[in-house]
Amino acid sequence: MDKPQFERRIFWDVDFDKLDYEKYANFIIERVFERGDVEDIRQCRRYYGDEKISDALLNAKFLLLRTIYFAAAIFDKEVEDFKCYKESVIARNNTCKKCPLYIQTKENTIYEILDL
Secondary structure, three states, X not given: XXXXXXXXXXXXXXXXXHOOOOOOHHHHHHHHHHHOOHHHHHHHHHHHOHHHHHHXXXXXXXXXXXXXXXXXXXXXXOHHHOHHHHHHHHHHHHOOOOOOOOOOOOOOOHHHHOOO
């Protein structure tokens, strides 16, 4: 299968032309789901397959809350299945209650957490 044609803006901080799609698969998957648009995500799913993507996202060290909920919906997982969700719930006890990087409670929406 041909390599997907992701938007360069997703990988603004790395040398896009030297990205090894196999060696850095987890990095690419996380980045596409965090910063890509619908077409980027479709291409990612076609290239890597849902099993590899699901595994990469479930084991990611950090994902935005919106990405966790989005991936949970796509792959029919519970947010608690995501390693970074579990770790952030533990970490939230040591952070400011309005910090957007950590999950406050399961009931809060992203808008409440960001105080929008």
